[in-house]
Amino acid sequence: MLTNSDNDLAEALARHTALATGEKPDFAGGGAAVTARLKQLGLPVKGAGIKDGSGLDRRGRLTAGLLTALLATAGDPAHPELRPALTGLPVAGFTGTLTGRYTEGAAGVVRAKTGTLTGVNTLAGTVVDTSGRLLAFAFLANDTTDPTAAQSALDKAATALAACGCR
Template sequence: MTGSRFADGSGLNRADKVSAGLLTGLLAKAADPQHPELRPVLTGLPVAGFTGTLRARNAGTSPAAGLVRAKTGTLTGVNSLSGTVVDSTGRLLAFAFLTANSPGAEGAEKGLAKLAAAVAGRSVGGPPEGSPTYG
């Protein structure tokens, strides 16, 4: 929570501050079998190529289609994509990609979708030393 600031409950206030580490930590906690009450956090996320704000992103032959579940965030000059992806070895990974000072939302959104597809399309090795693993 260090450095986080919640100025409002919507996330639309420019004074709101969250880190990629906080977002991925929350997603990992929601995936933890010890916290089944948090599972709706993950199952309620849009699915790449199929639902919600990700319906048109990573559609078709993208390795992310059907594997990435994520929440988008878009304000003028700020874009984010945070969620989970099943990698090529079947592991569930949490991710958060954040941009600032983006010249245009469309380019930033495409870049974030490519990052999620890159994670979905390849195995990234084992979890970092000391990281929790679920599955």
């Protein structure tokens, strides 16, 4: 689902989450169930509004803080059930939605989920910097008018993290 950005599968997973938690298996129930699970994990949901599983609802909102906290929690040995949130991310220059990106500089060291709607471009994931340190990041751009330029800027930001040696 993450690797290929499968919106139908994302929605199905949200609805299964709704069923498993006693919510109605629809857009609202999936959003409520996912939000409840994020709260149970102690993640910062303030400012977020999950309206569906795919993120295609224009009323939906995520924050960089929530995304990076989720990535960090997925890497926590105390939460092995969340590990697929990391291992399912596309690998820059190799898999999924990042196959044709990062051909120079950060190929193989950036793993990230893209998010694209008209006027919105995002990239959230992990990167290994030159010190070998694993960093979580989330870049969100709103009111973009040139999706290609926005994507390029997000890619450059992730590449800069890969080059930093942040110790």
